[in-house]
Amino acid sequence: MKNIVVRFCGDSGDGMQLTGNMFAQLGAELGHEISTLPDFPAEIRAPQGTIGGVSGFQVQLGSGVYTPGDKADVIVAMNAAALKVSAMNKHYHDHAIIIVDTDALSAKDLEKALYKTDNPFTELGIPETVQIVPVALTTLTKEALKESEMDNKAVLKCRNMFALGLIYWLFDEPMEKAIRLLEDKFKKKPALIAPNTKVMVDGYNYGQNLALSVNQIHIEEAGVKNQASGRYTSIAGNKATAWGLIAASQKAGKRLFLGSYPITPATDILHELAARKDMNVMAVQAEDEIAGVCTAIGASFAGDLACTTTSGPGLSLKSEAIGLAVMAELPLVVVDVQRGGPSTGLPTKTEQTDLLQALYGRNGECPAVVLAASSSANCFDFAYEACKIALENMTPVILLTDTYLANGTALWRIPKLAELPEITPQSVPEALKGCYNPAIRDERGVRYWAFPGMEGYEHRNIGLERDAVRGTISTNPENHEQMVLARKHKIEQIANSIPELQVQGNAHSNLLLVGWGSTEGHLHAAADKLNCALAQFNYISPLPKNTREVLKQYKRIIVCELNTGQFAAYLRSQLPGIEIEQFNEIQGQPFAVERIVNYASK
Amino acid sequence: MQASDFKSDQYVRFCPGCGDHAICMALQKAMAQIGIPTHEVAVISGIGCSSRMPHYLNTYGFNTIHGRGGAIATGVKTSHPELTVWQMSGDGDCLAIGGNHFIHEIRRNVDLNVCMFNNRIYGLTKGQYSPTSPKGFVSKSSPFGTVERPFVPAQLVLGAGGTFFARTLDVDMPTTVDCLVAAQQHKGCSIVECLVNCVIFNNGTHAWIADREQRAEHSIILKHGQKMIFGRDNDKGLTVEIDPVTFVPKIVVVAADDPRVLTHDATQPDPTLHRLLALMGEENGLPVALGVIRNVEAETYDQAVNKQIADVREKAKAKTFDELTATLDSWQL
Numbered sequence: 008m009k010n011i012v013v014r015f016c017g018d019s020g021d022g023m024q025l026t027g028n029m030f031a032q033l034g035a036e037l038g039h040e041i042s043t044l045p046d047f048p049a050e051i052r053a054p055q056g057t058i059g060g061v062s063g064f065q066v067q068l069g070s071g072v073y074t075p076g077d078k079a080d081v082i083v084a085m086n087a088a089a090l091k092v093s094a095m096n097k098h099y100h101d102h103a104i105i106i107v108d109t110d111a112l113s114a115k116d117l118e119k120a121l122y123k124t125d126n127p128f129t130e131l132g133i134p135e136t137v138q139i140v141p142v143a144l145t146t147l148t149k150e151a152l153k154e155s156e157m158d159n160k161a162v163l164k165c166r167n168m169f170a171l172g173l174i175y176w177l178f179d180e181p182m183e184k185a186i187r188l189l190e191d192k193f194k195k196k197p198a199l200i201a202p203n204t205k206v207m208v209d210g211y212n213y214g215q216n217l218a219l220s221v222n223q224i225h226i227e228e229a230g231v232k233n234q235a236s237g238r239y240t241s242i243a244g245n246k247a248t249a250w251g252l253i254a255a256s257q258k259a260g261k262r263l264f265l266g267s268y269p270i271t272p273a274t275d276i277l278h279e280l281a282a283r284k285d286m287n288v289m290a291v292q293a294e295d296e297i298a299g300v301c302t303a304i305g306a307s308f309a310g311d312l313a314c315t316t317t318s319g320p321g322l323s324l325k326s327e328a329i330g331l332a333v334m335a336e337l338p339l340v341v342v343d344v345q346r347g348g349p350s351t352g353l354p355t356k357t358e359q360t361d362l363l364q365a366l367y368g369r370n371g372e373c374p375a376v377v378l379a380a381s382s383s384a385n386c387f388d389f390a391y392e393a394c395k396i397a398l399e400n401m402t403p404v405i406l407l408t409d410t411y412l413a414n415g416t417a418l419w420r421i422p423k424l425a426e427l428p429e430i431t432p433q434s435v436p437e438a439l440k441g442c443y444n445p446a447i448r449d450e451r452g453v454r455y456w457a458f459p460g461m462e463g464y465e466h467r468n469i470g471l472e473r474d475a476v477r478g479t480i481s482t483n484p485e486n487h488e489q490m491v492l493a494r495k496h497k498i499e500q501i502a503n504s505i506p507e508l509q510v511q512g513n514a515h516s517n518l519l520l521v522g523w524g525s526t527e528g529h530l531h532a533a534a535d536k537l538n539c540a541l542a543q544f545n546y547i548s549p550l551p552k553n554t555r556e557v558l559k560q561y562k563r564i565i566v567c568e569l570n571t572g573q574f575a576a577y578l579r580s581q582l583p584g585i586e587i588e589q590f591n592e593i594q595g596q597p598f599a600v601e602r603i604v605n606y607a608s609k
Numbered sequence: 610m611q612a613s614d615f616k617s618d619q620y621v622r623f624c625p626g627c628g629d630h631a632i633c634m635a636l637q638k639a640m641a642q643i644g645i646p647t648h649e650v651a652v653i654s655g656i657g658c659s660s661r662m663p664h665y666l667n668t669y670g671f672n673t674i675h676g677r678g679g680a681i682a683t684g685v686k687t688s689h690p691e692l693t694v695w696q697m698s699g700d701g702d703c704l705a706i707g708g709n710h711f712i713h714e715i716r717r718n719v720d721l722n723v724c725m726f727n728n729r730i731y732g733l734t735k736g737q738y739s740p741t742s743p744k745g746f747v748s749k750s751s752p753f754g755t756v757e758r759p760f761v762p763a764q765l766v767l768g769a770g771g772t773f774f775a776r777t778l779d780v781d782m783p784t785t786v787d788c789l790v791a792a793q794q795h796k797g798c799s800i801v802e803c804l805v806n807c808v809i810f811n812n813g814t815h816a817w818i819a820d821r822e823q824r825a826e827h828s829i830i831l832k833h834g835q836k837m838i839f840g841r842d843n844d845k846g847l848t849v850e851i852d853p854v855t856f857v858p859k860i861v862v863v864a865a866d867d868p869r870v871l872t873h874d875a876t877q878p879d880p881t882l883h884r885l886l887a888l889m890g891e892e893n894g895l896p897v898a899l900g901v902i903r904n905v906e907a908e909t910y911d912q913a914v915n916k917q918i919a920d921v922r923e924k925a926k927a928k929t930f931d932e933l934t935a936t937l938d939s940w941q942l
Contacts, residue, residue: 014775035940038942039941187913191938235942236941237941237942238940238941238942239939239940239941239942240939246669250930250933250934253930254930257930262688264684264687264688266680266684284918285921285925285929285933286928286930287918287922287928287931288918289688289914289915291683291684291914293680294680295709297678297680297684297710298677298709298713301673301677301684301710302680302683302684302687304673305653305671305680305681305682305683305684305685305687305688306684306685306688306689307684308651308681308684309651309684309685309688309689309692310688311689313688328674328677330674331673331674335671397928421937421939423931424931457652459685459689459692460689460691460692462646462648465647465648465667465669465670467617467619467663467664467670467671467672468671468672469671469672469675470656470672470673471672479619479664480664481815543696
């Protein structure tokens with residue numbers, strides 16, 4: 008097969024995220040393209056064996072991989088509840104293989120998962136074309152570890168490795184590499200290496216020796232050969248974001264300051280940056296979301312590269328302070344890892360519903376730069392770009408990612424700092440010493456940055472309106488209008504230094520799919536199937552200069568987004584006269600390629 | 610350095626007769642006395658009458674948004690501990706909208722000098738009651754009198770683990786300058802409650818002690834290491850008595866030559882006595898305590914967090930981005 012989709016699902020304590028990650032990483036190391044989708048419940052530990060506690064991890068491997076896949080070829084269900092959740096959500100296609108732990112289908116297990124009969128497969132209506140592979144995972148794991156001195160609970164924690172070994176056999180993966188990877192994953196808990204390796208190898212051998220009723224599946228030669236050569240790793244979006252910020256700080260020669268408050272699904276960025284003291288990162292876990300952005304604004308006033316990270320509810324709380332950074336014209340990077348909303352909404356699910364909040368959710372005429380990353384790996388590039396734009400243009404930049412990018416992993420080509428674009432902070436020229444004020448601008452309309460500690464540049468910055476010449480408080484009517492337009496112009500001129508919009512796919516088609524941010528993989532796969540063009544936006548405010556020129560070449564334009572049409576509304580307001588259709592889903596899940604194709608084929 | 614070195618070119622726009630004028634002058638005097646150059650000083654404020662202060666000081670200044678001065682000042686000081694950072698705030702900015710940042714800057718012991726101007730009223734919004742207005746206070750937003758209990762700022766500071774608390778009065782310039790200088794010298798979060806008069810909306814709110822005739826009888830200026838003596842003729846002293854039934858300690862006035870008169874120890878880590886002193890006032894017939902009430906040493910957040918980074922970096926193998934990426938599991942394609 009060219010590519011395969013595997014979904015591991017079980018109880019949230021069954022280690023499904025680890026199992027899925029290990030499988031994906033081995034695939035990546037073997038040269039496959041990968042895309043992963045962790046799908047876990049909001050509860051840390053829902054009651055064991057219940058539907059609410061099911062945690063899943065889906066991965067697609069192979070070549071031409073743009074998404075984690077719509078439906079799985081292989082499902083590993085560790086218990087009755089996981090089997091039920093998979094069936095209810097149609098996580099597999101009609102010819103899939105389902106490997107299920109038969110030890111976890113007792114009457115008690117079925118009862119916990121709210122089955123009504125004692126035959127789960129019939130009750131769930133699993134099609135006969137689906138191949139069920141019953142394996143007594145629990146018994147076999149206990150058997151594998153019968154000579155160890157581990158207690159029963161610890162033994163049961165190794166079940167996931169038996170399943171993983173079995174999956175490795177199914178796809179004919181090399182066990183030497185798998186063992187090395189396992190040793191690496193458990194290097195901080197060396198006592199667990201031997202038992203887990205034993206169970207994993209037994210799982211592999213079980214497939215090998217018992218000649219299960221399924222055939223091994225061979226994944227075709229790795230498809231990444233046409234990608235740029237270099238060193239690769241697999242990286243999750245949140246980590247890539249954190250590392251993009253670190254890289255930018257070192258390139259710009261500025262200390263990285265993070266002010267943040269824990270919020271799902273953004274917290275991993277805080278975790279990563281709090282751990283990166285070796286990179287001279289100052290990470291402050293603030294008392295609330297507002298203090299997160301305000302400590303960052305303080306650090307920016309004092310001359311640091313300052314960031315705050317959050318999700319939708321936190322962005323709401325930070326609105327007033329982002330307005331202050333707009334007014335005070337200070338560089339600031341705000342990362343919004345979007346989740347399902349409004350209010351607390353769906354904290355662990357993905358959505359693109361903060362776009363209009365990012366663009367307009369502040370009092371007054373308050374323009375800021377808005378960027379969106381479009382893959383887990385390019386979270387690095389756009390975090391870096393956000394810092395570059397902020398430092399060079401003295402403005403807040405809001406970077407939108409989302410749950411799907413944040414938790415999903417993708418293959419990332421590791422760059423060297425030297426090959427990344429230069430970053431030139433808008434430092435104040437020596438000539439202004441003694442006559443500096445915060446209203447003085449360069450020919451682009453960007454004010455200069457002077458900060459405490461610099462002798463001869465003492466000044467007072469404000470959130471009040473300032474005089475366009477003297478930089479002090481002003482309530483003059485004409486001055487206010489002039490300043491509103493100056494701040495607007497400052498954002499608009501950034502279009503001169505960002506890349507133009509490039510169409511992907513068949514540029515000569517009549518049909519153009521339009522998307523922004525995290526939907527790129529799904530839309531790319533859909534455009535391939537439709538043999539049409541795709542315009543995926545990473546730069547949202549300002550838009551690339553050639554946006555109108557590109558869009559007007561197409562007869563039919565469909566803007567696809569995971570909201571009710573926010574980008575479509577924005578494009579209509581920015582590009583009046585261009586006809587736009589919409590395709591929207593708001594289910595807290597990434598797009599299914601099939602549904603986009605079906606809609607566009609109408 | 611001279612006080613004039615710290616005066617900006619801005620016209621001071623406090624109302625004529627406002628207590629903030631006096632604190633502004635005291636700040637310029639204190640900053641000159643401290644002698645840190647203007648470019649190494651950052652003055653951060655929120656919103657309110659007192660938050661205009663940065664405009665009148667020839668240092669780096671940032672007049673921000675309502676209530677958030679504490680968080681912004683925390684960012685300045687934490688990122689650049691070499692700077693001297695002042696925060697200007699009022700009873701509304703600090704204790705209402707900014708209450709969370711206020712208690713957390715104190716809890717963390719960020720090395721800031723915080724001037725909290727307490728006039729027990731919202732002035733800039735033209736006369737609403739504040740968290741320090743006394744119960745029953747009639748204002749535009751409490752036409753029938755408030756039913757809320759007020760904060761005693763010192764209690765909040767001590768409750769949050771405060772290491773420095775001073776109280777001063779707009780009309781007492783020498784004590785104000787002394788308190789501001791002591792706040793700067795203290796390493797940690799120094800709170801100076803400046804009792805100021807709002808001549809327009811709450812005139813005479815501190816009259817019990819501001820009145821020149823009464824001040825000596827109604828207030829006591831506490832000085833570390835000195836006996837707690839007050840009164841027009843320095844004839845009264847303070848001591849503590851413990852109720853024999855409830856064991857509740859209380860401060861009582863005795864004759865100045867009574868051997869039981871206490872000596873002020875601002876450096877005592879236990880806050881019990883500092884709290885009793887800070888709670889004295891018209892309500893209990895005891896003199897209002899002015900001066901530095903509490904001044905104890907403790908590690909500051911900005912020093913600790915920067916030290917942790919320095920310690921990690923000293924031992925770290927990877928210190929640059931390229932060295933960091935070299936530690937990843939990676940493969941060549």
